Amino acid sequence: xxxxxxxxQDWTSEVLESDKPVLVDxxxxxxxxxxxxxxxxxxxxxxxxxxxxxxxxxxxxxxxTAREYGIMSIPTLLVFKGGQPDKRIVGAKGKAALxxxxxxxxG
Amino acid sequence: MSSTPSVQLTPxxxxxxxxxxSDHAELAGTTHDTIIIGSGPAGLTAAIYAxxxxxxxxxxxxxxxxGPTGGQLTLTTDVENFPGFAEGIMGPQLIQNMRDQAARxxxxxxxxxxxxxxxxxxxxxLKTASGVTLSARSLIIATGAKPRRLEVPGEEEMWGGGVxxxxxxxxxxxxxxxxxxxxxxxxxxxxxTFLTKFxxxxxxxxxxxxxxxxxxxxxxxxxNDRIEFAFNATVAEIKGDGGLMTGVVLEDTVTGEQRELAAxxxxxxxxxxxxxxxxxxxxxxDDEGYLVVDEPATATNVPGVYACGDVMDHTYRQxxxxxxxxxxxxxxxxxxxxxxxxxxxxxxxxEPQTATV
Numbered sequence: 001x002x003x004x005x006x007x008x009q010d011w012t013s014e015v016l017e018s019d020k021p022v023l024v025d026x027x028x029x030x031x032x033x034x035x036x037x038x039x040x041x042x043x044x045x046x047x048x049x050x051x052x053x054x055x056x057x058x059x060x061x062x063x064x065t066a067r068e069y070g071i072m073s074i075p076t077l078l079v080f081k082g083g084q085p086d087k088r089i090v091g092a093k094g095k096a097a098l099x100x101x102x103x104x105x106x107g
Numbered sequence: 108m109s110s111t112p113s114v115q116l117t118p119x120x121x122x123x124x125x126x127x128x129s130d131h132a133e134l135a136g137t138t139h140d141t142i143i144i145g146s147g148p149a150g151l152t153a154a155i156y157a158x159x160x161x162x163x164x165x166x167x168x169x170x171x172x173x174g175p176t177g178g179q180l181t182l183t184t185d186v187e188n189f190p191g192f193a194e195g196i197m198g199p200q201l202i203q204n205m206r207d208q209a210a211r212x213x214x215x216x217x218x219x220x221x222x223x224x225x226x227x228x229x230x231x232x233l234k235t236a237s238g239v240t241l242s243a244r245s246l247i248i249a250t251g252a253k254p255r256r257l258e259v260p261g262e263e264e265m266w267g268g269g270v271x272x273x274x275x276x277x278x279x280x281x282x283x284x285x286x287x288x289x290x291x292x293x294x295x296x297x298x299x300t301f302l303t304k305f306x307x308x309x310x311x312x313x314x315x316x317x318x319x320x321x322x323x324x325x326x327x328x329x330x331n332d333r334i335e336f337a338f339n340a341t342v343a344e345i346k347g348d349g350g351l352m353t354g355v356v357l358e359d360t361v362t363g364e365q366r367e368l369a370a371x372x373x374x375x376x377x378x379x380x381x382x383x384x385x386x387x388x389x390x391x392x393d394d395e396g397y398l399v400v401d402e403p404a405t406a407t408n409v410p411g412v413y414a415c416g417d418v419m420d421h422t423y424r425q426x427x428x429x430x431x432x433x434x435x436x437x438x439x440x441x442x443x444x445x446x447x448x449x450x451x452x453x454x455x456x457x458e459p460q461t462a463t464v
Contacts, residue, residue: 031276032181032199036170036218059279070351072280072372073267090267094171094220096236 003042006055008062016083018053021105025056026066026076033092034075040095041077044102052079052105079105131217131239138230138242139165141440144221144385145249147178148426149416151205152433153247153440158212160441165241166209167233169220173382174253176218177202179417180426182273184301189426201426217241226389226409229451244449245411245440248386248398249433252379252417252424257289261345261352269352269372270345274298278305281372287312287355289342290376296324298376303333310370312337314360337368345373381418390414397421405436411449413439 003025006014015022025041027034038056045054059066059074069078069085077089079102089101099106141157143150146168157164168176175181183198192201210216223234230242254272256262262270271277274288278301286306288299291313299309311328316338318325328334337357343365344356354369381397383390391399391408398407398414405413415432417424443449 028279030279032177033175033273033276036176040170040218066280070268070349072269072351073271073273073277075276076267088267092170092175094169094218094236096220097171 003038003045003054003056006057008065011057011062011065014055015080018080020051020053021086022053022055022080023102023105024078024080025054026059026071026074026078027056028058028060028074030060031074037075037077037092040093040098043095044098044106048106052102081105131219131235131237134165134215134217135239135241138244139163140243140444141165141245141247141437142167142231142233142241142243143247143249144169144233145173145178145247145251145416145418146176146206146216147180147202147249147251147416147429148205149251149418149429149433149436150178150247150249151202151209152430153249153415153437154209154214154433155205155212156434156437157247157440158209158214160437162437162441162444163213163215164247165215165217165243167217167219167221167235169250170218171220171236172253172384173220173250177206178251179379182275183297184275186426205430221385224385226386226412230449231411245413245443247433247436247440248390248407248412248414248418249416249429249436250382250385250418251429252381254375255378255380256375257342257345257377259342259344261347264350265345265347265352265373268347268350269370270375271372272375274301274374277372277374278302281306283307284371285310285369286372286374287342287368287370288374288376289313290378291315291318291320292376292378293320293324295376296320296328298374299328299334300324300331302374303331306333306372308333308335310335310337310368312340312342312355312357314341315339342373379417379424381421383418393421395421403435405432405439411440411443 078085079087140162141164143153143166154166170176180198180202185195186198187195219235225232231246232242234240282305285308287310289312299311302309339360340357342355343358346354358365398419413436415436416429
């Protein structure tokens with residue numbers, strides 16, 4: 001299972017207007033640590049699909065959206081709740097650490 | 108949207124997705140010959156040698172605490188000094204090649220952090236972040252080092268909001284902006300030069316009067332119009348607004364005078380700290396915190412525990428020297444095992460003498 005990609009175009013409908021909390025994985029092709037985090041994020045996504053929606057945003061293709069949310073470092077994971085950024089996780093982390101960071105949304 | 112050709116990895120150059128972390132419970136039941144902790148050039152070279160010696164090693168590649176999986180090379184672009192690659196090679200590609208090579212000879216990978224070790228028991232025990240307990244007769248520590256932080260006010264708040272330790276990851280966000288690189292060594296020069304692909308201006312801040320970097324990298328930086336230097340200066344504070352960096356307070360190391368410098372980003376290149384926190388109570392370290400080994404062997408003060416790469420080398424810290432010590436560690440572990448090391452004292456092999464028939 002692979003988390004769907006979102007773009008600046010469908011950002012509002014896919015992220016801001018989602019009923020469930022949405023975790024956005026900001027990544028890019030040239031970011032080594034992003035490639036380590038993405039499969040872990042996808043694993044968490046598939047195990048918690050009832051509670052959390054998980055999408056990916058390529059910052060190279062969507063720089064405006066990245067800028068709008070002050071993304072200055074990747075990987076960054078942002079959780080949106082009710083259309084607002086609710087939690088920011090910067091840097092590569094393992095599954096156990098991410099599960100702990102996301103416990104508010106997975107509980 | 109243009110991307111940056113120089114950091115664009117070829118399709119083959121992208122690291123494989125990390126191995127799923129959940130099905131390693133089956134490795135928990137047996138005592139393995141050797142377990143390697145660390146996935147940079149030291150750990151992977153140890154894995155190549157250990158797997159070719161039929162030790163069936165398990166390599167644990169962490170991600171959270173010690174730096175990225177694959178080590179510091181995964182944060183670099185061109186590696187121009189690794190022998191055998193006449194035209195240079197991308198750091199992530201070099202690591203991927205080593206990983207593939209280790210996998211080809213049967214190394215098994217666990218993508219998780221180790222959270223606890225018992226080095227003094229026989230066999231040696233380690234526990235991963237997801238709670239899997241593994242045991243092995245010998246252990247090779249290749250946990251590397253992670254970037255040193257400034258530890259000044261504002262650094263934590265602005266981490267990921269302008270402050271970064273990875274120019275290849277984050278340089279992209281500083282197009283036409285002013286960024287600071289702190290440090291005077293090779294990494295600082297490489298990062299500064301790399302960042303000029305994006306930033307309109309890069310200021311290198313170094314606490315001494317002269318750079319420590321190699322001549323070729325210094326010259327490259329001095330020739331670059333976009334790079335400026337502030338010598339005899341340290342960062343006393345990082346300023347920001349709403350989590351985004353706006354500048355720094357610089358302190359002159361000679362006069363003590365302070366001045367503000369506006370900047371959008373700050374990249375750390377002030378050296379590394381060895382990743383030894385798992386072993387600190389048991390393994391001997393030197394004054395700077397690096398593991399002490401019995402040179403030229405890689406044995407630590409605990410029998411059956413070997414160390415290689417940047418976690419034990421504060422002198423050279425090169426990819427090729429890390430690989431070299433990884434090779435030594437695997438050979439040392441192999442000899443230890445061949446000599447019967449790491450087997451509990453009450454092993455069945457010792458019993459026939461007292462057994463009656």
